Amino acid sequence: MPTWPAKPDGVPGPRTTRSARARLLLGGVRQLAVALLTLLAVSVVTYLATSIKSPQAVANSALGRGAAPEQVTAFVQAHGLDAPLPERYARWLSGFVRGDWGTSVSTDRPIRPDLMPRLGRTLLLVTASFLVVVPLSIALGASLAQRWGSRLDVAATSGLTVLRAFPEFVTGVGAIAVFSVLLNVLPPESGTGIAFGTPWQAAEAYVLPAVTLVLVAAPFMVRITRAAARDTLLAAHTRAAAFRGLPRRTVVWGYGMRTAALPIVNAAGLTLVHLLSGTIVVENVFGFPGIGQALVSAVGTGDTVAVQAIAMVTAALFVAISLATDLLAMLFNPRLRSAT
Secondary structure: OOOOOOOOOOOOOHHHHHHHHHHHHHHHHHHHHHHHHHHHHHHHHHHHHOOOOOHHHHHHHHHOOOOOHHHHHHHHHHOOOOOOHHHHHHHHHHHHHOOOOOEOOOOOOEHHHHHHHHHHHHHHHHHHHHHHHHHHHHHHHHHHHHOOOOHHHHHHHHHHHHHHHOOHHHHHHHHHHHHHHHOOOOOOOOHHHHHHOOHHHHHHHHHHHHHHHHHHHHHHHHHHHHHHHHHHHOOHHHHHHHHOOOOHHHHHHHHHHHHOHHHHHHHHHHHHHHHHHHHHHHHHHHOOOOHHHHHHHHHHHOOHHHHHHHHHHHHHHHHHHHHHHHHHHHHOOHHHHOOO
16 A cells, blocks of 8 residues: 655645544543543542441431431431442442432532532633633743843742742732722622622622632743743744744744643643632632532531532543643644644
């Protein structure tokens, strides 16, 4: 069977293109399999970690210590806690996959209808923060890379390092002190505005939590973008473009930043994970009615079924972000990109 040599101008032939597409497809299937296995492992760990208590202890947490033995027994039987652990895990996992996230042992209400609005608010908060962090970090990182070693670069990187050292709680309290106490322009608490306020007040309730998440997540991505842009701006092909007299913007963004896309995509994925995990603290600082606040509340009340559901939903989001990041990184891989 004849082979397809590369064309004289360096453009790969059909066989090379098909091979690259096959590698992309195989890599995507492999990443998807790893993601599913990761979720399965997380489900096992989550269920075992939340099943340490005996069924009677779970019933006492829900009913109160003054519950009669007959009430405890009825509660255990009603929630299927008297079955063997493997059977309970299989029943829980199959129900979760079908969309049945269980019934709260604290409120005796289905968990999914109560959790979905909170999940939507959390995703909206994370998305808004992400859409601010990414372009801001790329612009600032590229600007600092062009001024590497200058006073502005040293001052900015030092400030970002200090800002990154602050935990979410401290950053949130600082945002409240500045924007709510000192300037009095934003509400310090989000729950009231979202639940009872006008659409404008509900939108305002997102601002301070989003600002806090941006301040927490931006330093990391700026540092990665700055380092990646610096390396590509010093590369031979970028300097050759500058020597040919191309405009500075074309050299920086058309050659330098395009080559730096792979580490920036990876940094964006890690930033999105950081934002999602940071909402657990930020939502409780501002009283934001999201999934992070629900998780802390469920842990405090001993609602193990709610903890299991929230943990699995959060893990699924983390795994989905990781999968999307890996697939984008494969697409931005220079060797695969040049062959497709």
